[in-house]
Amino acid sequence: MSRAERLLALMQKLRLYHYPISGAVLAGELGISLRTLYRDIASLQSQGAQIEGEAGLGFVLKPGFTLPPLMFSVEEIEALALGAKWVAQRTDARLGAAASHALSKIAAVLPTELRLELDTAALLIGPSQQPNDSDEILGLIREAIRQECKLELHYLDAQGKESTRVIWPCALAFFDHARVVIAWCETRQAFRHFRVDRIKSLLSQELRYPKHRQALLKAWRLAEGIMEQRP
Known part of the structure; x- marks a missing residue:
C-alpha cells in the first residue's frame, strides 16, 4: 500500500x-x-x-x-477514467465534452502518482454502432429531466404510426443501439419508453410535472419489478 x-x-x-x-x-x-x-x-x-x-x-x-488529493484510490481512478471515456463515446457531444472537462479538473488536483494512473489508464471502450440521434433533442430531454418539466413530443412508433404525447421524463437510458426516455405518459396514464431516434420533434412546455423525479423513478422501478440501486 x-x-x-x-x-x-x-x-x-x-x-x-x-x-x-x-x-x-x-x-x-x-x-x-x-x-x-x-x-x-x-x-x-x-x-x-x-x-x-x-x-x-x-x-x-x-x-x-x-x-x-486523497479522494480516490487507484481502482477508483480507473473507474473514473473508464466512465469518462464511455460517456465521451456513447452520449451526445455536450455530455461527452462535460465528461472530458470533469476528468481534467480531477487530474488537476491529484498527486503526481495518481495523475499518472489517470493519464495511463489501460481500460478501453470497445467500438459500437451508435444511434444517429439529434444532440439538440438529447440536450432538451436532459434539461427537462433536471428541471422536472413536461415535454410534448411527436413520436413515431414501431409500426410507423405517429402520435403526439405529453410526457413527464424521469430518466434517459443509453444502450449501444438506442437511447430511451423513461417517462409517465399523460395519454396512456402509464409509464412508457420512447426511443429517441423515433422522436420527430420535441417541445418543452416549461411546466413542472406534479411529482418529483425521484418519486417517478421509484414508481417506475416498482412497475417494472426492478430493484432500487444503492450507491
Whole structure:
C-alpha cells in the first residue's frame, strides 16, 4: 500500500466514526504501527484535515472536510477514467465534452502518482454502432429531466404510426443501439419508453410535472419489478 493510499484509508476510517476512536484501534484496523499512525495523522492535519484529539484520548474527524488529493484510490481512478471515456463515446457531444472537462479538473488536483494512473489508464471502450440521434433533442430531454418539466413530443412508433404525447421524463437510458426516455405518459396514464431516434420533434412546455423525479423513478422501478440501486 502506497503512502497516499494509506492516508486515504485513514481518512475513510475516521469518517466512519462520529466519536473519538483510539489510536490503537485505528492502527489495528489499518495494519500499521502506532508510530506510523501518529505520523500520518500529523501529516493530514498539516494539510488541513480537522482531526481533533491526541494520543491516549482518541481522534475524531470534524464533518465536512474533503482532502482533494486523497479522494480516490487507484481502482477508483480507473473507474473514473473508464466512465469518462464511455460517456465521451456513447452520449451526445455536450455530455461527452462535460465528461472530458470533469476528468481534467480531477487530474488537476491529484498527486503526481495518481495523475499518472489517470493519464495511463489501460481500460478501453470497445467500438459500437451508435444511434444517429439529434444532440439538440438529447440536450432538451436532459434539461427537462433536471428541471422536472413536461415535454410534448411527436413520436413515431414501431409500426410507423405517429402520435403526439405529453410526457413527464424521469430518466434517459443509453444502450449501444438506442437511447430511451423513461417517462409517465399523460395519454396512456402509464409509464412508457420512447426511443429517441423515433422522436420527430420535441417541445418543452416549461411546466413542472406534479411529482418529483425521484418519486417517478421509484414508481417506475416498482412497475417494472426492478430493484432500487444503492450507491
